[in-house]
Amino acid sequence: MVKRIGVLTSGGDAPGMNAAIRAVTRVALNSGIEVFGIYDGYKGMVEGYIEPLTKASVGEIVDRGGTILGSARLPEFKDVEVRAKAVTQLKKRGIEAVVVIGGDGSYRGALALTEMGINCIGIPGTIDNDIVCTDFTIGFDTALTTVVEAIDKLRDTSNSHHRCSIVEVMGNRCGDLALWSGIACGAEIVITSDTGFEESEVLERLRDLDLIKKKRHAIVVISEKITDVHQFAKKVSLNTGFSGRATILGHVQRGGAPTPSDRILASRMGEKAVDLLMQGIGGQCISIRENQIVSVPIEEALVMPRTSRKPLQNLFERLV
Numbered sequence: 001m002v003k004r005i006g007v008l009t010s011g012g013d014a015p016g017m018n019a020a021i022r023a024v025t026r027v028a029l030n031s032g033i034e035v036f037g038i039y040d041g042y043k044g045m046v047e048g049y050i051e052p053l054t055k056a057s058v059g060e061i062v063d064r065g066g067t068i069l070g071s072a073r074l075p076e077f078k079d080v081e082v083r084a085k086a087v088t089q090l091k092k093r094g095i096e097a098v099v100v101i102g103g104d105g106s107y108r109g110a111l112a113l114t115e116m117g118i119n120c121i122g123i124p125g126t127i128d129n130d131i132v133c134t135d136f137t138i139g140f141d142t143a144l145t146t147v148v149e150a151i152d153k154l155r156d157t158s159n160s161h162h163r164c165s166i167v168e169v170m171g172n173r174c175g176d177l178a179l180w181s182g183i184a185c186g187a188e189i190v191i192t193s194d195t196g197f198e199e200s201e202v203l204e205r206l207r208d209l210d211l212i213k214k215k216r217h218a219i220v221v222i223s224e225k226i227t228d229v230h231q232f233a234k235k236v237s238l239n240t241g242f243s244g245r246a247t248i249l250g251h252v253q254r255g256g257a258p259t260p261s262d263r264i265l266a267s268r269m270g271e272k273a274v275d276l277l278m279q280g281i282g283g284q285c286i287s288i289r290e291n292q293i294v295s296v297p298i299e300e301a302l303v304m305p306r307t308s309r310k311p312l313q314n315l316f317e318r319l320v
């Protein structure tokens with residue numbers, strides 16, 4: 001059975017990554033497996049920034065945002081020679097397998113390492129919820145909570161001033177943070193890569209909300225990377241009865257204490273990852289599907305079609 005494993009966090013950080021590190025470490029140590037923390041993602045793996053983890057060293061982190069191991073992006077990890085250096089660093093320390101907590105990019109690295117003889121298991125840690133094989137990623141619920149708190153506040157001031165608040169949220173081409181927060185906040189309009197963006201049509205809908213529906217405010221939640229929200233806010237002021245104001249929530253969405261749901265999800269996924277490594281399995285990633293923790297081959301996970309968001313979009317439209 002595997003005797004020594006490593007754990008790392010990679011890509012954009014997400015609240016709940018620490019709870020996952022803690023779960024991996026404690027479940028492994030309680031099963032007689034030594035655990036090493038690999039700092040700064042694949043960068044630390046290549047450079048040998050690797051230290052043993054103890055039960056105490058992962059204490060008092062279950063409630064902390066960010067990642068105690070640090071995270072990084074290392075595009076060079078796509079090169080086989082760079083990964084060979086990482087494998088040498090792991091072998092030097094007797095580390096036979098690694099739990100990779102990150103997003104789709106990190107999964108590609110984990111698969112490539114598995115093919116080089118280091119069994120890797122992926123755990124989905126990203127606020128974007130853009131890993132299609134899992135219903136939810138670790139960090140999404142916390143980021144959603146942050147977005148909802150912010151929009152609730154924006155609604156207060158927008159209402160006082162007869163304004164249209166355009167709120168840009170993260171998601172890296174995945175519209176889930178926008179759609180879920182739009183439903184939770186009772187937004188008037190949600191714009192994502194699924195809905196598309198027809199500027200003139202949105203302006204028309206805003207005029208209707210103002211003139212016909214007599215709304216005192218309008219909240220437009222829009223995914224990042226769709227349009228320049230400050231420019232759009234100016235057009236709202238020029239072309240509708242609302243004055244437009246844009247707010248880009250930005251990296252505030254990535255921080256903060258993880259919600260209980262994210263802590264529990266991280267703990268369940270961490271346990272499953274260690275169990276798979278104990279069975280000598282690699283090249284898989286952990287998912288939650290219909291509240292069951294399951295594993296999926298990374299190769300399959302990366303090409304799976306995304307579950308349609310149409311029912312939730314329809315629900316949103318029926319609530320306006």
Ligand SMILES: Nc1ncnc2c1ncn2[C@@H]1O[C@H](COP(=O)(O)OP(=O)(O)O)[C@@H](O)[C@H]1O
Pocket residue numbers: 010011012042072073074075076077078079102103104105106107108109110112126
């Ligand atoms: N095709 C790939 N092969 C090997 N490693 C990769 C590949 N794609 C991404 N990575 C590694 O994973 C890291 C994180 O990926 P990135 O897409 O930035 O974040 P995320 O994992 O959150 O999606 C990259 O910086 C790189 O080190």
Ligand SMILES: O=P(O)(O)OC[C@H]1O[C@](O)(COP(=O)(O)O)[C@@H](O)[C@@H]1O
Pocket residue numbers: 011012013103104125126127128170171172224254
């Ligand atoms: O922190 P950076 O490098 O500005 O990246 C921002 C991107 O990272 C994210 O916050 C998280 O993305 P990943 O989990 O894929 O790294 C995206 O929502 C956003 O587009």
Ligand SMILES: [Mg+2]
Pocket residue numbers: 011103104105126130172
């Ligand atoms: Mg990603």
